[in-house]
Amino acid sequence: MQPFTGSFTQQEPIAEDAIGAAVEVLRSGRLHRYNTVGDELGPVAELEKAYAAYQGSTYCLACTSGGYAMSTALRALGVGVGDRVLTNAFTLAPVPGAIAAVGADAVLVEITPDLVIDLDDLEAKIRATSPKAMLLSNMRGHLCDMDALMAVLNRQGVPLIEDCAHTMGASWNGRKSGSFGIAGCFSTQTYKHMNSGEGGFLTSNDCEFMARAIMLSGSYMLYDRHGAGPSPDVFKDIRLDTPNMSGRMDNLRAAILLPQLATLETNIDRWNDRHDLIANRLRAVAGVYVPNRPPQERYVGSSFQFLIPDSDAETMRQVVSSAKELGVELKWFGAASPVGFTSNHQSWRYVTPQDLPRTDAILAGLLDMRIPLTFSLEDCAQVADIIVHAVGQALQKGAA
Numbered sequence: 001m002q003p004f005t006g007s008f009t010q011q012e013p014i015a016e017d018a019i020g021a022a023v024e025v026l027r028s029g030r031l032h033r034y035n036t037v038g039d040e041l042g043p044v045a046e047l048e049k050a051y052a053a054y055q056g057s058t059y060c061l062a063c064t065s066g067g068y069a070m071s072t073a074l075r076a077l078g079v080g081v082g083d084r085v086l087t088n089a090f091t092l093a094p095v096p097g098a099i100a101a102v103g104a105d106a107v108l109v110e111i112t113p114d115l116v117i118d119l120d121d122l123e124a125k126i127r128a129t130s131p132k133a134m135l136l137s138n139m140r141g142h143l144c145d146m147d148a149l150m151a152v153l154n155r156q157g158v159p160l161i162e163d164c165a166h167t168m169g170a171s172w173n174g175r176k177s178g179s180f181g182i183a184g185c186f187s188t189q190t191y192k193h194m195n196s197g198e199g200g201f202l203t204s205n206d207c208e209f210m211a212r213a214i215m216l217s218g219s220y221m222l223y224d225r226h227g228a229g230p231s232p233d234v235f236k237d238i239r240l241d242t243p244n245m246s247g248r249m250d251n252l253r254a255a256i257l258l259p260q261l262a263t264l265e266t267n268i269d270r271w272n273d274r275h276d277l278i279a280n281r282l283r284a285v286a287g288v289y290v291p292n293r294p295p296q297e298r299y300v301g302s303s304f305q306f307l308i309p310d311s312d313a314e315t316m317r318q319v320v321s322s323a324k325e326l327g328v329e330l331k332w333f334g335a336a337s338p339v340g341f342t343s344n345h346q347s348w349r350y351v352t353p354q355d356l357p358r359t360d361a362i363l364a365g366l367l368d369m370r371i372p373l374t375f376s377l378e379d380c381a382q383v384a385d386i387i388v389h390a391v392g393q394a395l396q397k398g399a400a
């Protein structure tokens with residue numbers, strides 16, 4: 001079998017129009033978001049305005065990272081030391097990290113084999129722990145039944161913050177991911193759906209929440225220079241009561257991001273073409289489960305997940321190693337020790353240990369792969385062939 005030679009960490013280059021905009025900012029010397037001339041908005045405020053319009057939210061704050069957006073959202077909601085915050089047991093480390101940043105305790109909720117939050121376990125944990133908020137992680141772009149989730153949270157009076165690091169551009173029943181709760185948090189880190197190296201957005205329709213978030217982000221008394229912020233009267237007391245926890249986006253990153261927003265929808269289609277090609281191949285393989293995508297979900301297939309249910313660790317290691325020999329990088333979330341970006345709840349030792357037998361059983365058989373847009377459809381077909389081959393070999397060995 002021909003090995004695959006593409007790189008799973010190679011994103012597309014920044015487009016020439018974005019490079020031009022970045023060079024213009026560099027030439028101006030005015031990189032700080034509040035370093036504007038006259039009544040010009042400046043790149044960061046322009047970007048906030050454009051992203052709010054794209055997202056369909058009233059307000060948008062551009063900031064330093066997705067993790068910063070999440071901890072800021074928790075703070076702006078009044079979550080603090082000793083409060084409990086619900087989140088998915090399967091997520092990336094910045095999520096429990098954002099909860100730890102405000103001194104709160106993460107309550108981890110089980111997931112289902114479709115990699116979304118288990119609503120029965122959620123309801124039980126709300127009753128057992130009286131949480132202050134939920135930080136839902138739409139991990140790897142899988143959306144739960146958002147209508148059912150909102151019914152549970154509204155019934156129990158729990159406010160929702162959405163981690164949309166993998167669902168920028170996604171929607172449920174025509175409604176954008178990030179618009180269901182009080183806030184949506186987005187990342188523009190290199191491996192997400194727009195690339196500024198690091199960066200993030202916080203969106204909301206709540207004016208006081210957003211005024212607190214803007215003050216927290218380090219706006220000093222320059223909050224009226226935001227592109228999609230509440231009117232100055234909302235800040236009357238908030239500007240004096242809210243600490244400055246510096247986390248502003250700069251004009252250079254904003255200049256790179258603004259042109260990318262214009263190509264986001266096209267890129268979502270490109271990701272989904274690649275994702276669906278691989279997913280459809282794998283769905284046909286015996287012993288493999290590809291998570292179900294309900295018709296209400298408009299997802300962004302920037303990564304691909306599949307499960308080999310009930311398989312042992314040796315089989316999983318075998319799949320990973322034979323795929324790797326042929327140039328395909330699969331991440332196994334069931335590994336005992338954390339590797340690269342991948343870790344599971346057992347290695348978050350700053351979080352109170354919690355029993356999550358169903359999640360553990362799912363992660364034990366879960367494999368994950370990035371789909372960079374530098375892969376052509378032919379590349380994806382080759383990658384799918386290699387995965388099918390690696391799975392077939394491992395399962396045969398296991399059966400022997």
Ligand SMILES: *Cc1c(COP(=O)(O)O)cnc(C)c1O
Binds near residue numbers: 067138188198
């Ligand atoms: C990347 C990521 C984040 C945080 O984004 P940063 O911008 O890197 O802080 C949050 N949640 C998930 C699920 C992520 O993958």
